[in-house]
Amino acid sequence: MEQKIWIDGSLVNKSDAKVPILTQSLQYGTGIFEGIRSYESEDNSFVFRLYDHMVRFTESAKIYRMNLGFTAKDLSQAVIDTIKENGLKSCYVRPFAFFSDETVSLATDSLHVSVAIATVDLGKYFGSNAHKGLNCMTSSWRRINSNILPVHAKASGNYLNSCLASTEAKLAGYDESLMLSGEGYISEGPGENIFMVKNGVIVTPGMEASILKGITRDSVITLAKDLGYTVMERQIHRDEIYSADEAFLCGTAAEITHVRSLDRVVIGDGNAGIVTQDLRDNFEKALSGKSERYKQWLTPVY
Ligand SMILES: Cc1ncc(COP(=O)(O)O)c(C=O)c1O
Secondary structure (H helix, E strand, O other): OEEEEEEEEEEEEEEHHOOHHHHHHHHHOOOOOOOEEEEEOOEEEEEOOOOHHHHHHHHHHHHOOOOOOOOOOHHHHHHHHHHHHOOOOOOEEEEEEOOOOOOOOOOOOOOOEEEEEEEEOOOOOOOOOOOEEEEEOOOOOOOOOOOOOOOOEEEEEHHHHHHHHHHHHHHHHOOOOEEEEEOOOOOEOOOOEEEEEEEOEEEEOOOOOOOOHHHHHHHHHHHHOOOEEEOEEOOOOHHHHHOEEEEEEEEOOOOOEEEEHHHHHHOOOOOOOOOHHHHHHHHHHHHOOOOOHHHEEEOOOO
């Protein structure tokens, strides 16, 4: 059966969910989106931090003065309905809102907004070699900052910056890029937040490094503190990553994936370190519903 896409309150066939070439958001990147995962568990499937994702979605819309016409609660239910309709267990969900009028106008104030939810069958974002760790490079592209584009909005246009950085890394033979902030400190990957571990202390850049406030990042910080680790949010110099004991990227798509090297400097012994493994194990336990403490992060699908 053909997969369905939820659009403006109705489920339609994927082949019917199309937009014209002159759609304002297609031309100018004014759409906003989310990336969410559902995980199959022993007796159900759970969407990880669904409401938090939909709250971020509504905040992105607010920043772009986009009237969605749906609340975070409505859209959370729509995500569940779409996964159910498509009969999926583990999947990636892509809510997307865009200015759907056909126009070459730049001002969006009077434009009509459409909201869509699509599901994608997505395995490991970094593929089957992810367990070997990622060889990263420092990107020649600096991470955007909020004087230029609002970094806390998950807006399509922001991802021009990410696409350039990711493509540059791939063409240079690396797995992923790491971008510096305008001030030259470590910011984040094109679609992931970064953590490093030094002498047992977990460190990650804070908001001043122009990061997206990742929901996985927030989950990792919560798990780490609950496990008794010291977590610091502070500026990180690029060379601190070279000499870190461990480093990992995290995000909904990337999950927790360790960084093997940065600019060909091997981090630690190149393998996932003890702290990274501990956090990953506990993260996986939380999202599979095996951890009572983090059950509030999960929304059952069926
Ligand atoms: C630029 C950027 N940073 C960080 C993240 C991680 O965010 P989250 O954990 O909410 O998926 C993402 C992914 O959405 C991203 O696109």
